[in-house]
Amino acid sequence: MSSPCDPANAPVGDVSTALMVIDSRLKAIYDGRTGTDPEQQRMVDQFAASLGPAEADALLEGVCTLIYMYMDWLRAVCERHDKEVVEHIVPTLVATMRMMPNTFRPEVIPTMAGLLIAAGTGLSPNLWRAQYGDWTGAEMNPLEATSVLLAEHINRIVGDDQDFATRLIADALAVTDLD
Template sequence: MSKACDPSGAPVGDVGTALLMVDARIKQIHELDPADGDAAEYRELDGLFAASTDADGLQDLVDGTCTLIYMFMQWLRATHEEGGKDVIEYVVPTLVTTLRQMPKSVRPHTIPTMTALVIAAGTGLSPNGWRSQYGDWTLEEMNALEATVFLVAEHINRMADDHGFAVRLIADALPGGEHDGD
């Protein structure tokens, strides 16, 4: 494994904030009533967060998002291997199909990068390290990255038949993140 792709040397980033953003998006999709104006409130909160964060904070958020993808894919890999299945075979086609159905949010030319990022994570490579080999992130890739982490989390949630499972899985793994079952 190349040193750049070794997960032990990759920046972890701001996993907590990335997880909060995934959790908010999941709740926005599954729990909020659009008629109540909650979706607009979440968009406003996203905008306020972005406006209050400097370049280092945004890089930490991107790194944290990549770490989430890695952690989600490692859980998916272990779960699929227990059933004698290949994680790439069961996760990537659905991810690509869904990303292709989102042309306003996810530019088509970003889909190969997101696919490779998920494959890297699913094979035990650092998504952060893998991506760093190809230059800086682009602005267009940010929406695709957010959609990708959400879709991978949703894949886990569907497997568990629980809309909050993926977030709890990571929250419980974070220092001080033991879930009390509420």
């Protein structure tokens, strides 16, 4: 039986821009910057202000697509080792979220965990979240941070390859473009 949250029913969104944002955040982490570079933040703010509602929705959908793709990859890795992705990945990421109270206020952690579980069980995170109403402004930063945490977790799993998660998506996009 098909679920209304089946990824085949979900818009993909602007995955390229979402990947660019996530890759930028990862590079800042790996460069050892503890805060956001004021110049980079100004550019991000300027970019965000230039987005109309349709572009903002597409970017949001793109971030959800990244979360789905990362969790799908992690699910495949876990299955090769007879592990369950929800059991082995979600608790680690939720524990990290709890250590970041400025980014993840306690009330958004269940939503972000739900997104990870939805994606880990093969559901569209965006369609799963849509069941509960529109996205809130308070969820935007945690949503971005969740995708960054996933990408960084993948990079550590593969042996501290700081670009693996970005290449994983870029390669998938390249194959899609060829089709």
